[in-house]
Amino acid sequence: MSMYQDEFRRSIDHPEAFWAEQARRIPWFTPPTTILEYDAAGHARWFVDGELNICHAALDHHVEQGRGDQPAIFWDSPVTDSKRTLTFAELRDQVARFAGALKALGVEKGDRVVIYMPMVPEALVAMYACARLGAVHSVVFGGFAPHELAVRIEDAEPKVVVAASCGVEVDRVLPYKPIIDAAIEQSRYKPEACVVFQRDQHRVELGAIDHDWATLVEKAEPADCVPVKGSDPLYVLYTSGTTGKPKGVVRDTGGYAVALSYSMDTIYDVAPGDVFFSASDVGWVVGHSYIVYAPLLRGCTTVVYEGKPVKTPDAGAFWRLISEYRVKSFFTAPTAFRAMKKEDPDARLMAQYDLSCLKALFLAGERLDPPTFHWLDDLMDVPVIDHWWQTETGWPIAANLQGLEPMPTKAGSATVPVPGFNVQVLDREGEPVGAMEQGSVVIKQPMPPGCLSGIWGDPKRFHSAYMAAFPGYYLTGDGGYFDEDGYLFIMGRTDDVINIAGHRLSTGEMEEVVGAHPAVAECAVIGIHDALKGQLPVGLVIPKDGFDGDEVALEEELIALVREKIGPVACFKQVLVVDRLPKTRSGKILRKLLRNIADGKEFGVPSTIDDPASLQDVHEAMKDRSVGTAHEARPI
Ligand code: COA
Numbered sequence: 001m002s003m004y005q006d007e008f009r010r011s012i013d014h015p016e017a018f019w020a021e022q023a024r025r026i027p028w029f030t031p032p033t034t035i036l037e038y039d040a041a042g043h044a045r046w047f048v049d050g051e052l053n054i055c056h057a058a059l060d061h062h063v064e065q066g067r068g069d070q071p072a073i074f075w076d077s078p079v080t081d082s083k084r085t086l087t088f089a090e091l092r093d094q095v096a097r098f099a100g101a102l103k104a105l106g107v108e109k110g111d112r113v114v115i116y117m118p119m120v121p122e123a124l125v126a127m128y129a130c131a132r133l134g135a136v137h138s139v140v141f142g143g144f145a146p147h148e149l150a151v152r153i154e155d156a157e158p159k160v161v162v163a164a165s166c167g168v169e170v171d172r173v174l175p176y177k178p179i180i181d182a183a184i185e186q187s188r189y190k191p192e193a194c195v196v197f198q199r200d201q202h203r204v205e206l207g208a209i210d211h212d213w214a215t216l217v218e219k220a221e222p223a224d225c226v227p228v229k230g231s232d233p234l235y236v237l238y239t240s241g242t243t244g245k246p247k248g249v250v251r252d253t254g255g256y257a258v259a260l261s262y263s264m265d266t267i268y269d270v271a272p273g274d275v276f277f278s279a280s281d282v283g284w285v286v287g288h289s290y291i292v293y294a295p296l297l298r299g300c301t302t303v304v305y306e307g308k309p310v311k312t313p314d315a316g317a318f319w320r321l322i323s324e325y326r327v328k329s330f331f332t333a334p335t336a337f338r339a340m341k342k343e344d345p346d347a348r349l350m351a352q353y354d355l356s357c358l359k360a361l362f363l364a365g366e367r368l369d370p371p372t373f374h375w376l377d378d379l380m381d382v383p384v385i386d387h388w389w390q391t392e393t394g395w396p397i398a399a400n401l402q403g404l405e406p407m408p409t410k411a412g413s414a415t416v417p418v419p420g421f422n423v424q425v426l427d428r429e430g431e432p433v434g435a436m437e438q439g440s441v442v443i444k445q446p447m448p449p450g451c452l453s454g455i456w457g458d459p460k461r462f463h464s465a466y467m468a469a470f471p472g473y474y475l476t477g478d479g480g481y482f483d484e485d486g487y488l489f490i491m492g493r494t495d496d497v498i499n500i501a502g503h504r505l506s507t508g509e510m511e512e513v514v515g516a517h518p519a520v521a522e523c524a525v526i527g528i529h530d531a532l533k534g535q536l537p538v539g540l541v542i543p544k545d546g547f548d549g550d551e552v553a554l555e556e557e558l559i560a561l562v563r564e565k566i567g568p569v570a571c572f573k574q575v576l577v578v579d580r581l582p583k584t585r586s587g588k589i590l591r592k593l594l595r596n597i598a599d600g601k602e603f604g605v606p607s608t609i610d611d612p613a614s615l616q617d618v619h620e621a622m623k624d625r626s627v628g629t630a631h632e633a634r635p636i
């Protein structure tokens, strides 16, 4: 049996023994004696009676072990022309002081804190400070509009909001304060305080509930780490579901710490002292897991990059960073490489840098499309690894395990299930399908440590969204298949979640915004193929009877509305006014048919945003698929 097979089998056949062994990686205050138990609803809970603090495990512990002078963060911000290095000791001290500041504002164990910050070290300081106090952070991505922030504030009910005065997008300064003020105004729940980190690019006037970060920290006493239980929540991270309301994915502390530590060894093959660079954002799960927590837990240095893969200043930005900081393991989304390839197809900029430090390149956030895989594979001397995961799992479900047993890569495949994840492919009846047959990709319970422990404030939704479709299995929402060699191919979502430039968004949420316009009778939003961003949303809209306004003006209004309500990150820039939408006899929109048209399963070629003719196909197809046609009976 190969090393992988042996480890995988042990993790599935004897999960308690396997994860008890892995738990030794963590400096617990009180090691767990109960490794796995199930709650009343049958969901796995890991390490419930262990006591730890993840801030202690990631910072204080390393300082105590003699890593105090090692860089913890390399911050690199070409957009502000700044760089900064923070050692483990410096970061621990800053975190302890800021935790003291939050404590002085009344933040205690279990309280929520919403964080709305760009890629600055202070974002990590704020997250670790919450963890230090046992408070639950909820970081919101800067590209979301006030309404989205308000929805999250209302759901999480934070005692305090922590924000920066601005973000910087390439060469544009984006003031954050008006977004926060508008969000708090819109939210029925009102936080008690807002801490503002003033950036030199844009300093703001403070209002009645606002506190200046620097002043608070100056007055603060450093706070100690508060012990929490293994199953206590570390954070709530909102992600798009199929309805308008985002899901607050709850992450526990102990299982997460153990899973991340295991992944750094087994998947990413990094050791203490190595440099890890994940080019994502703290607002996404990749940022939480592989910018903030995992590298520092493992005693690595993390690169915090405020910039884009291109234009800051050019498509060589990532190569420069890898070379300058001697990065061993690099992780980003395929869309970032597509953007680089567009600007620098022969990767001439890459040749300017010494990349001998790099041992592997990891991609996730969306499917690594074969053309991008081949471009990179031809270019790089190191393995190019697609690995598959989601906000809910918090760490990779399938990967090519560089620290355990590297395997040959295959274009389009995330290789094999990671130990702990019993991945199965089921048909509609819940029966396993054979090799090469597509179906719903599910994970047999128990899910390994690190995966979501619930939906914030909504246990019913946890069950209905993930556990109800196939009892005993977690529904990933992705479709795919295993090939004859046991390699897993993830082919895309089977629901109304779409992936735009590696960002997960809900078409349902966009439909709610579009459908609320007074001139719109009905609408559907679908994701269609885009060569750069993977997918882009297109709104199909039927105006109300009697609408005699200007269609172009309506389209523009709807585009502006989605930008205002959801934010620029939705990239909602195409609306098509149509006569009808394909429906069942009972009047439900045939969403799967629309998805199939967009994916090319109906016409053989995917629709693309750059090709108006293909959008016309969508339009024409809808005319053909009118209410009650034979198509409704067809399995689609
Ligand atoms: N704050 C405010 N606005 C933001 C933002 C942020 N953090 N991130 C993006 N936006 C804005 C952009 O400025 C843009 O606005 P515009 O419509 O006014 O131009 C809009 O949201 C769309 O952004 P995006 O889709 O990211 O397009 P882009 O052209 O700025 O960048 C890529 C394209 C591919 C370079 C970029 O999306 C990327 O690097 N993606 C990788 C994603 C990733 O890391 N995902 C995590 C999983 S690994």
Ligand code: AMP
Residues within 6 Å of the ligand: 239, 285, 363, 364, 365, 366, 367, 368, 386, 387, 388, 389, 390, 391, 392, 414, 476, 477, 478, 490, 491, 492, 493, 499, 502, 503, 504
């Ligand atoms: P997020 O929760 O934002 O990480 O998005 C998760 C979704 O992105 C998954 O359900 C997949 O649809 C998609 N995804 C992420 N990584 C991959 C991958 N390596 N291959 C295919 N799809 C991926």
